[in-house]
Amino acid sequence: MSELTLTVMRLGFLAVLWLFVIVAVQVIRSDxxxxxxxxxxxxxxxxADARPQQTGRQQQAAAPPQQRQRRGAPTxxxxxxxxxxxxxxALQGQTVTLGRAHDSTIxxxxxxxxxxxxxxxxxxxxxxxxxxxxxxNGTYLDRTRLTxxxxxxxxxxxxxxxxxxxxRK
Amino acid sequence: xxxxxxxxxxxxxxxxxxxxxxxxLLIFAVVIAVFAYGNVGLALNGExxxxxxxxxxxxTLLAGxxxxxxxxxxxxxxxxxxPLATLLNGIGLALIWRLDQSKRFQALETFAPAxxxxxxxxxxxVALLVGVLMLLKDHRILQRYTYISMVVALIxxxxxxxxxAVNGARIWINIPGVGTLQPGEFAKIIxxxxxxxxxxxxxxxxxxASRRFMGMYLPRGxxxxxxxxxxxxxxxxxxxxxxxxxxxxxxxxxxxxxxxATERTSWIVFGLLMSAAGAVGVATFEPHVQQRVDAxxxxxxxxxxxxxxxxxxxxxxxxxxxxxxxxxxGQGDSDLIGFAANSDFILATVGEELGLTGLxxxxxxxxxxxxxxxxxxxxxxxxxxxxxxIGLSGAFAIQVFVVAGGVMGLIPLTGMTMPFIAAGGSSVIxxxxxxxxxxxxxxxxxxxxxxPAPSPDAEMTQVVRP
Numbered sequence: 001m002s003e004l005t006l007t008v009m010r011l012g013f014l015a016v017l018w019l020f021v022i023v024a025v026q027v028i029r030s031d032x033x034x035x036x037x038x039x040x041x042x043x044x045x046x047x048a049d050a051r052p053q054q055t056g057r058q059q060q061a062a063a064p065p066q067q068r069q070r071r072g073a074p075t076x077x078x079x080x081x082x083x084x085x086x087x088x089x090a091l092q093g094q095t096v097t098l099g100r101a102h103d104s105t106i107x108x109x110x111x112x113x114x115x116x117x118x119x120x121x122x123x124x125x126x127x128x129x130x131x132x133x134x135x136x137n138g139t140y141l142d143r144t145r146l147t148x149x150x151x152x153x154x155x156x157x158x159x160x161x162x163x164x165x166x167x168r169k
Numbered sequence: 170x171x172x173x174x175x176x177x178x179x180x181x182x183x184x185x186x187x188x189x190x191x192x193x194l195l196i197f198a199v200v201i202a203v204f205a206y207g208n209v210g211l212a213l214n215g216e217x218x219x220x221x222x223x224x225x226x227x228x229t230l231l232a233g234x235x236x237x238x239x240x241x242x243x244x245x246x247x248x249x250x251x252p253l254a255t256l257l258n259g260i261g262l263a264l265i266w267r268l269d270q271s272k273r274f275q276a277l278e279t280f281a282p283a284x285x286x287x288x289x290x291x292x293x294x295v296a297l298l299v300g301v302l303m304l305l306k307d308h309r310i311l312q313r314y315t316y317i318s319m320v321v322a323l324i325x326x327x328x329x330x331x332x333x334a335v336n337g338a339r340i341w342i343n344i345p346g347v348g349t350l351q352p353g354e355f356a357k358i359i360x361x362x363x364x365x366x367x368x369x370x371x372x373x374x375x376x377x378a379s380r381r382f383m384g385m386y387l388p389r390g391x392x393x394x395x396x397x398x399x400x401x402x403x404x405x406x407x408x409x410x411x412x413x414x415x416x417x418x419x420x421x422x423x424x425x426x427x428x429x430a431t432e433r434t435s436w437i438v439f440g441l442l443m444s445a446a447g448a449v450g451v452a453t454f455e456p457h458v459q460q461r462v463d464a465x466x467x468x469x470x471x472x473x474x475x476x477x478x479x480x481x482x483x484x485x486x487x488x489x490x491x492x493x494x495x496x497x498x499g500q501g502d503s504d505l506i507g508f509a510a511n512s513d514f515i516l517a518t519v520g521e522e523l524g525l526t527g528l529x530x531x532x533x534x535x536x537x538x539x540x541x542x543x544x545x546x547x548x549x550x551x552x553x554x555x556x557x558x559i560g561l562s563g564a565f566a567i568q569v570f571v572v573a574g575g576v577m578g579l580i581p582l583t584g585m586t587m588p589f590i591a592a593g594g595s596s597v598i599x600x601x602x603x604x605x606x607x608x609x610x611x612x613x614x615x616x617x618x619x620x621p622a623p624s625p626d627a628e629m630t631q632v633v634r635p
Contacts, residue, residue, distance in 0.1 A: 009208050010497035014523060016201050017530040020256060023197065024249055024537050027190055028544075031248070 073126060074154055074167035082163030083109050091128070091167070095121040098160060099133075112137045112161025120152070120167075128152045128167055137161060187248040188240050194252035195232045202228055202259025205498055209267040212499030224266075227288050228259050231295045242302040243612035247545060250611070253538045254589060254604045258291050258597065260531070261590030263498070264518050268511040271504035279508045283592040290594040294601030301605030308610045312553045315366025322360040325352035326402075326419070330409045339410040340584055351586075353415040354599035357422065357568070358606065361560030364423060368430040369552050371395070376431035396439065399423045404447045411457040413448070414575075414583030418567050420444055425563040429546075430556060458581075465581040477582070480506055480514065484576050488520040488528075495524025511592040513584065516576045532573065535588070539566045542607050548614035558610045561603050 077096060079087045089096055089105060096105045099117040108117065114135040123129050131149040132139040139146045140159040152158065158165045203225040210218030218224075232255045239246050266284035268274050305311070311318075329339045329352060341349040368375070375395075403420040407413060424440030427433075452458045464471060464478035468485060471478030487503040490496065501521035506514045520528045542562025549555045568588055575582035586596040 006212055006497055006500070009211065010500075011494065013201075013204060013208055013498065014494060014526050014530070016204060017523070017527060020194075020197055020201055021530050021533050021537070023194065024253065024534075027187075027194065027249060028537075028540070031187065 074128060074152075074169055076168055077106075077120065078166050078168050079106070080157070080164045080166050082161070084163060091122075093122055095119055098165070099135075106165075108160060108163055110161040110163050113163070117160055118146075118158075120158075120165075123151075130158055135160075186244045188236075188244065191239070191248040191251055192236055194248065195236055195255055198252045198256035198259060199225070199228050199232050201256060202263060205260055205263035206266065208497075209263055209270070209499040212497060213267070213270050218266075220266075224262065224288070227292075228255070228262070231255070231258075231291055235295050235298055238299040238302050239608060242299075243608050245616040246608040246612040247541050247615070249537060249541050250604050250608055253534055253541070254601065257531075257534055257538075257589035258294075261515070261587075261592075262287055262291070264515055264522075264590060265511050265592045267499050267522075268504055268515075268518065270499075274504045274510065277508055283511055286594070287592050287597065290597045291601070293594070294598040297598055298601045298605035298608075301602055302609060305606070305609050308554050308557060308606065308613060309551060311362050311557070312366050312369075315363055318359045318366070319363040322356045322363055323402075325356040325359065326406060326415070328352055334411070340412045340415060351593065351595035353412075353418070354586075354595040355602075356415075357418055357564040358561065358599060358603055360419065361422065361426075361557060361564055364426045365553055365556035365560050367395075368426055368556055372430040372552075375427065376433060393439075396423065396427065396436070396443070400443050400447065403444075404451060407447065407451045407458065408455060411455060412584050413458060413461065413581060414568075414571050414585035417444065417571055417583065418564060418585070420447075421567045422560060422564050425567070426556060426560050429559045461581045461583075465575075465578065468578060480509065481576075481578060481582055483507075484514050484517040485578055487517040488577065491521035491524045491528075493524050494526055495520075495522050498522050512586050513572065513582070513591065514576055515591045516573055516587055519590070520577075531590075532569075535565075535569045538562075538604075539569075541611070545607055545611040545614055549610055550614065554610045554613065558607060561607055565600070565603065 074091055076091055077089045079085055084106065087106065097116065097119045098104055098106045098108055098113070099115050100108055100110070100113050101115040104116070114133075114137070116133045117135040118130060118132050118139040120128055120130050128151070129149045130139065130141060130146065130152050132146040141150055141152065142156055152167050155166055155168065203221065206224050207217050207221055210216060210221065232251075235251050235255070239251060262284060265287050269282045269284050274280060328342050332339060332342050340351055340353055342352055343349050399420060403416040406419065407416040410416075420440070421444070424436060424444075427436045427440070448458075452462045460475065460477050464475060464481050468478045468482040472482050473479065483506045484503075487501065487506065491501065495501070499522070501518065503514070503518040503521045504510055506517060510518065516528070516531075519531055523531070539562045542558055542565065546555045546558035546562070549558055565588060568585055571580065571583050572585050572587045572591075574580040575585075586593045588596060588600045
């Protein structure tokens with residue numbers, strides 16, 4: 001066996017050994033599980049937290065097909081007025097319920113809101129729809145009071161009592 | 170999945186099972202081990218070894234069986250533990266086979282080919298791993314056997330005292346017809362079960378009832394009881410079995426778990442002081458331990474006179490001659506170390522033939538196993554599982570430290586084996602079982618919570634219009 005071959009094998013083995021270590025560390029890096037806490041507050045942290053949801057393979061694999069987003073589809077729901085101003089909820093293909101009831105996704109602390117006030121959900125094409133759930137004081141999209149489930153344009157204000165919600169990218 | 174409170178959004182990250190990642194890593198690990206085996210053959214004889222196919226198939230079979238068992242019985246278990254253990258075991262087999270081929274090694278009276286035996290022991294170990302995964306459906310079952318495991322562990326630790334000393338240490342028991350067994354290897358798992366069960370119940374008493382003194386929480390006198398008992402026991406082991414390794418492992422494990430359970434730094438301080446006092450005390454009157462300490466302090470002084478210091482000196486020379494990138498597999502002279510070259514001193518072969526670069530990679534592999542164990546402990550939801558995972562990975566870590574430190578001359582040499590790579594049946598079998606329990610705990614910890622059944626109240630609210 002020539003000296004050169006042995007040297008190549010010797011260094012090759014070390015390289016492969018280190019490659020294994022590096023691959024193992026990469027697996028650890030992508031191995032996220034448990035709970036994720038999104039701090040409410042400045043918009044910067046909110047957008048920083050929204051990014052992994054798009055890039056993280058795990059979420060995409062786990063989420064229902066609606067989440068395969070088209071370009072320009074909203075990724076989060078932002079409360080822009082009212083007591084909850086600044087709260088964001090990531091849109092992951094699940095229904096968002098709004099109301100005073102404690103099990104709502106967004107619990108509204110608003111005298112003009114009903115317990116089960118409205119819900120926002122994606123239809124089959126991934127278009128987000130807002131539906132009034134028979135509330136006392138009504139849900140407004142821009143200025144019009146909702147009577148039927150209505151698609152939400154990006155950035156259009158949804159008013160519930162003193163609270164205003166928008167969908168954003 | 171999202172809940173909004175006033176300040177934060179908490180969402181669950183869906184954990185995939187990651188079994189396919191594990192499979193790819195396992196294939197990679199087996200390929201590396203077969204590469205090592207072939208490399209040894211090419212370097213020694215200039216041709217691929219004839220046993221390469223059998224060796225490769227054997228290792229593939231072990232990895233495959235382990236993988237299928239994990240897929241079936243612990244689908245959400247950690248993806249790294251099994252490949253890491255397989256790689257360490259595979260490299261170990263290649264190194265043991267390499268030492269078997271050495272002429273100098275064959276000339277020893279004690280020589281017996283160890284590679285085939287080691288492969289069989291590995292198979293038994295993997296079978297035990299499958300058994301653990303199959304029979305232990307929930308690690309909390311072990312909690313019921315807290316005090317039984319204490320008794321069993323004590324018996325296992327005490328048993329070797331009644332058998333004759335081998336190479337100056339009584340850590341083996343001899344079962345006629347079966348061979349020798351190192352019960353300390355199994356005791357470390359069982360003792361971890363006892364410590365976790367015990368500390369889970371007693372941690373509050375040990376953590377809260379304390380006075381503050383000089384920035385440290387001093388425990389009450391009577392709470393010192395358990396640590397004193399364990400300390401006395403490990404001193405007794407040191408005196409009667411003259412084995413620093415088991416003694417250090419036993420006491421160190423207790424201190425680690427005590428610290429994790431109570432979050433009190435004072436336990437670590439106490440533990441270090443007590444073990445230092447104990448070791449120094451015993452070393453002054455026990456000749457075997459004294460010899461080991463002398464060999465550690467100046468290995469080259471006893472060169473040619475004392476077997477113990479000569480071994481350490483040769484091991485240090487092996488590390489030195491390896492240099493940065495090593496001499497290449499099969500091309501070193503670490504077989505000069507003599508009879509323990511393939512067990513206690515196998516790390517010297519790694520150091521000489523793979524150099525510092527390879528040695529660091531090996532130590533990182535051990536570090537990753539320990540990291541996954543600690544990660545499992547962090548993720549575990551029940552206190553018993555947390556403590557058990559910490560205990561098992563702590564025992565693994567202490568063992569690696571004690572052996573590596575001893576071989577490299579950092580601490581006095583002890584009679585323990587490097588997990589997975591050293592020749593020795595008890596060690597391989599016990600460590601596979603240890604990995605099995607860690608896999609079980611990590612499966613429980615990472616398994617996503619079941620989706621709650623829709624509650625009957627989830628209907629729409631009836632709205633009363635004014």
